[in-house]
Amino acid sequence: MEKLYTFLKYTFITLWTVFIVAPFLWAVSTSFKDFQSVNSKVTYIPWLDFEPTLEGWRVLVKSPARGGVDIVEPYFNSIFVTCTASLVSIVLGTLAAYALSRFTFKAGFVRNNDITFFFISQRIMPPIVLSIPFFIFLSTIGLLDSLLGLVVVYIVLLMPIAVWIMVDFFNRVPKELDETALIDGCNPYQAFYKVVLPNSIPGLIVAGMFCIIFGWIDFFFAFILTFTEVQLLPVKVVALNSSITPWWSLSASALISVAPLIIVAFVVERYLSKGNLSGALK
Amino acid sequence: MNLIGENITYKPDDQFHLNDVSFNFKKGNLYTILGRTLSGKTTFLKTIAGLLNPDSGNLSFEEKDFSKIPVWERNVAMVYQQFINYPHLNVYENIIFPLKQRKLSQDQIKTDVEEALKTVGLIGFENRKIQELSGGQQQRVALARSLAKKAKILLLDEPLVNLDYKLREQLREEFKKIFSEGMSQETILIYSTTDPQEVMELNGEVIVLDEGKVLQKGPAKEIFENPLNLKVAEISNDPPMNILKGLKNSDDLNFENISIKSPKHFKNLENQNYNFGIRASEIKLDDNGEEFEIELAEISGSETLLHLKKGNSKLIALIEEVMNFKIHQKVKINFNSNKFYAFNQSGELVSSPYGINNG
Numbered sequence: 100m101e102k103l104y105t106f107l108k109y110t111f112i113t114l115w116t117v118f119i120v121a122p123f124l125w126a127v128s129t130s131f132k133d134f135q136s137v138n139s140k141v142t143y144i145p146w147l148d149f150e151p152t153l154e155g156w157r158v159l160v161k162s163p164a165r166g167g168v169d170i171v172e173p174y175f176n177s178i179f180v181t182c183t184a185s186l187v188s189i190v191l192g193t194l195a196a197y198a199l200s201r202f203t204f205k206a207g208f209v210r211n212n213d214i215t216f217f218f219i220s221q222r223i224m225p226p227i228v229l230s231i232p233f234f235i236f237l238s239t240i241g242l243l244d245s246l247l248g249l250v251v252v253y254i255v256l257l258m259p260i261a262v263w264i265m266v267d268f269f270n271r272v273p274k275e276l277d278e279t280a281l282i283d284g285c286n287p288y289q290a291f292y293k294v295v296l297p298n299s300i301p302g303l304i305v306a307g308m309f310c311i312i313f314g315w316i317d318f319f320f321a322f323i324l325t326f327t328e329v330q331l332l333p334v335k336v337v338a339l340n341s342s343i344t345p346w347w348s349l350s351a352s353a354l355i356s357v358a359p360l361i362i363v364a365f366v367v368e369r370y371l372s373k374g375n376l377s378g379a380l381k
Numbered sequence: 382m383n384l385i386g387e388n389i390t391y392k393p394d395d396q397f398h399l400n401d402v403s404f405n406f407k408k409g410n411l412y413t414i415l416g417r418t419l420s421g422k423t424t425f426l427k428t429i430a431g432l433l434n435p436d437s438g439n440l441s442f443e444e445k446d447f448s449k450i451p452v453w454e455r456n457v458a459m460v461y462q463q464f465i466n467y468p469h470l471n472v473y474e475n476i477i478f479p480l481k482q483r484k485l486s487q488d489q490i491k492t493d494v495e496e497a498l499k500t501v502g503l504i505g506f507e508n509r510k511i512q513e514l515s516g517g518q519q520q521r522v523a524l525a526r527s528l529a530k531k532a533k534i535l536l537l538d539e540p541l542v543n544l545d546y547k548l549r550e551q552l553r554e555e556f557k558k559i560f561s562e563g564m565s566q567e568t569i570l571i572y573s574t575t576d577p578q579e580v581m582e583l584n585g586e587v588i589v590l591d592e593g594k595v596l597q598k599g600p601a602k603e604i605f606e607n608p609l610n611l612k613v614a615e616i617s618n619d620p621p622m623n624i625l626k627g628l629k630n631s632d633d634l635n636f637e638n639i640s641i642k643s644p645k646h647f648k649n650l651e652n653q654n655y656n657f658g659i660r661a662s663e664i665k666l667d668d669n670g671e672e673f674e675i676e677l678a679e680i681s682g683s684e685t686l687l688h689l690k691k692g693n694s695k696l697i698a699l700i701e702e703v704m705n706f707k708i709h710q711k712v713k714i715n716f717n718s719n720k721f722y723a724f725n726q727s728g729e730l731v732s733s734p735y736g737i738n739n740g
Contacts, residue, residue: 275465278432280450282459283530284482289453297469 114222120316123354130155137346147235155347159355169351170335177315177332180246184253185310189303191254192261200269201264201277215266217260226256226319237324244328253318257310264309268302269295308367310359332356382409382443383684384429384534384569389438391424391593398424399435408533409566411585412637413601414573417616421593422573426536429571430457442534453482455534458527462539464519472498472522473507479530497529500559510739517548524559531565537572541579546680577619589613606735611728614658620686620697622722623664625657631675634721637692639671644718650732658722664698667715678706689714 125334128143131151153316161167179378195218199211200206233252242248272295280290321331330338336352339345384406389495398421406412407622408719414422418553427433428440431452440447458479466475476497480490498504501521511519520540523546527535540556541549560583564570574580580587587604589596589612594617597609608614614622627636629652634641636657671698673689680686690710698714723732730737 273463273465275461278427278430278452278524279459279461279465279467281432281455282430282455283479283526284453286451286453289482294467294469298467377609 112197126350130348130354132347132348151161152347155351156343158345158348159352164212168335169340169346170332173330173332173335174355176246176329180249180253181311181314182333184314185248185307187250187254188257188261188310189307192258192306193265193296193303195258196262196265197269197295198280199266201274207214218262221255221259222263229255229321230323233320234323243324245328246329248324249321249329249331252324253314253317254257256317256320257314260309260313261306262304265299265302268306272298304367308363311363315360326350384447385440386429386438389428389435389440391428391433391435394707395414397421397593399428402438402590402593402595403664404572404588404595404598406569408569411560411564411565411583413571413580413583413585413589414571414588414590415575415577415580416573416590417575420590420616422590424539424575424593425536425590426459426571428533430536431455437589456527456532457536457640458530458532458535459521459536460520460527460538460540462542464516464520464543464705466521466526466701467512470511471507472503472509472511472514474528475511475522476529479526482740483530493529493531493561494525497525500526500528502555516554517544520544520552523629528559528579531568532567534568534571537563537570539574539613540572542575553582557582577617580617586739587617588627591616591617602683606736607730607737608722609730610657611656611724614722614724618660620661620699623659623696624657624724625659626654627657628654629723634714634718637694641716641718642711644721644734647723648734650723653732654726655722656726656728658724659716659720661699662701663699663717663720664696665715665717666712668713670712670713670715674705674706675710675712677708679703679735687708687712 128145129137131145131153131363132142132149133152136142136149145151158167159170162169199215202211204211204214233255235253237243237248240248244250247366276298277290277295280294281287285293316330316333318333318337321334324332324338325331333356336349337354339349383424384404385403389399389402389580390397400421402421402425405521414425416422424433428435431447431450467478470478473494476494477490479509480493481593485493495504498630501507501524501526503518504523506514506518506522511522514522520543524537524540527537541552544552560570570585570685572579572583572585579605584601586599587601588598589604591612595614597604604613604617608617608622611624614624618621625636627634629635629643629647629650631643631652634647634657671691673691675687676690677688678685683703684706685702685706687698687700687706689696689698696714713736720734722730722734725731
């Protein structure tokens with residue numbers, strides 16, 4: 100029975116791994132092919148099946164004037180917008196979440212839970228509902244087709260995630276911990292940054308990870324709110340696909356698009372398994 | 382120079398958490414708050430700490446209005462029933478945390494921490510992480526942190542309740558020692574608990590709290606000997622004092638077709654109906670006694686608790702040896718009539734084997 104279970108477990112894990120990794124291997128292989136190798140026959144293994152070439156990768160860094168597509172600028176644009184928006188969302192979201200978790204708000208019929216729901220409700224609507232308001236809003240304040248405008252919009256998209264995760268996290272940190280800090284001579288701000296915050300690192304990491312992922316993969320708003328001045332990576336990658344599908348550079352750009360997320364996942368995984376809150380608080 | 386509370390009331394919803402509580406705590410004394418769960422003990426301590434603001438009433442310390450001083454400037458220390466320490470800091474850093482907040486000199490901090498660690502017996506654990514400690518050790522760290530502070534008011538909120546039996550006994554002994562030797566005469570120590578035995582052992586001034594109301598105040602001995610009413614008799618005894626509804630005649634007490642010779646200290650009582658109280662430990666097995674039926678027998682340590690029944694009366698008897706009983710078995714018991722209490726129909730103490738001090 101034990102053996103059968105182990106066998107089934109490993110079979111499942113193997114199949115799942117193949118399912119996940121196969122497209123990546125396909126993309127890695129394709130990114131080193133040229134027009135000939137893609138269109139002639141089915142090929143998999145470099146040097147044996149086809150002659151590898153770096154052309155697919157080179158195109159990505161060449162300027163359009165020299166026949167390239169230059170995804171370097173959109174790449175850094177994406178990094179800037181995602182990181183800035185995530186950072187602001189985490190800072191503001193954490194403060195909001197702490198207040199929602201610890202203080203009691205009353206305004207008419209509105210209570211803490213209603214405010215929390217208001218944040219989450221921003222994510223319940225399909226994004227297309229927000230597209231026209233955002234467009235009009237950005238064009239009114241003159242931030243259409245600009246990095247700053249995108250940062251503003253992404254903060255609106257990401258902060259609910261941060262608030263949602265952190266409210267849940269703070270609710271599980273016992274109130275007595277803050278109270279002990281107050282009794283031990285901290286004013287409420289010191290209690291927050293000297294005691295509550297250092298114990299919230301696992302929550303901050305999870306919230307940060309979600310913000311970065313959702314910010315990085317967004318195509319919709321990057322597509323609608325930018326034209327020529329500013330481009331983000333997802334839009335640029337999709338734009339590669341013209342009358343001829345350049346499979347090689349498309350694969351290469353897809354790979355470098357997901358690379359940051361893979362790195363983030365590995366780093367975060369280490370931190371999460373070390374999570375220092377488990378068992379420490381009753 | 383005392384901690385004085387006057388008519389403190391706290392009613393955040395439709396229930397009283399504190400109901401017109403007044404007290405006058407002197408420095409160098411130990412005060413125990415005895416009450417069942419949800420009786421308002423934690424609210425009481427949090428109000429003194431400043432974590433809660435009462436709806437009405439005055440709280441003053443050293444002739445200053447305490448309600449105007451925020452928590453972090455009150456110089457109090459508190460140990461919670463949950464073992465609350467700072468999980469991101471090790472043992473040493475946990476204990477110096479409040480001292481660093483008060484910006485004491487490095488030398489001062491060092492001696493204070495060492496002293497506190499020695500008192501709670503955690504020398505050698507300085508660099509341990511909190512998560513690596515057992516519950517008892519975690520609670521010792523919390524205690525060390527509050528001792529090192531040398532706060533003028535030390536609050537302990539059921540500090541032993543979440544520990545296992547063995548450890549509780551051991552820490553209780555140590556607490557007694559720490560409180561009697563290690564505390565400065567400048568400190569007011571307030572200790573809350575649900576356990577009457579703890580109250581008796583700590584032997585301080587007792588406040589019996591129920592539903593946010595003070596039922597009785599006085600030295601532990603006085604609470605034990607003369608519980609003012611049925612509620613106090615129930616709260617301040619474990620197992621709760623047995624109450625038997627019965628009639629006193631000139632020479633005997635009658636309940637459930639049992640007739641017992643009236644004790645001497647009842648001789649001035651009018652002949653009428655009373656609630657007679659008797660502690661579980663004053664009921665003995667006796668072949669010539671009255672027959673009761675066993676509902677449940679619990680063995681705890683070296684004692685046996687018998688839950689007995691006869692007619693409408695239920696009793697708990699504490700037998701000081703381990704014996705095996707069957708449920709529904711009949712046993713004969715005898716009451717130590719010299720230890721009977723009498724409470725009148727409204728539940729107030731009218732006669733006690735120790736004599737009533739307040740008349």
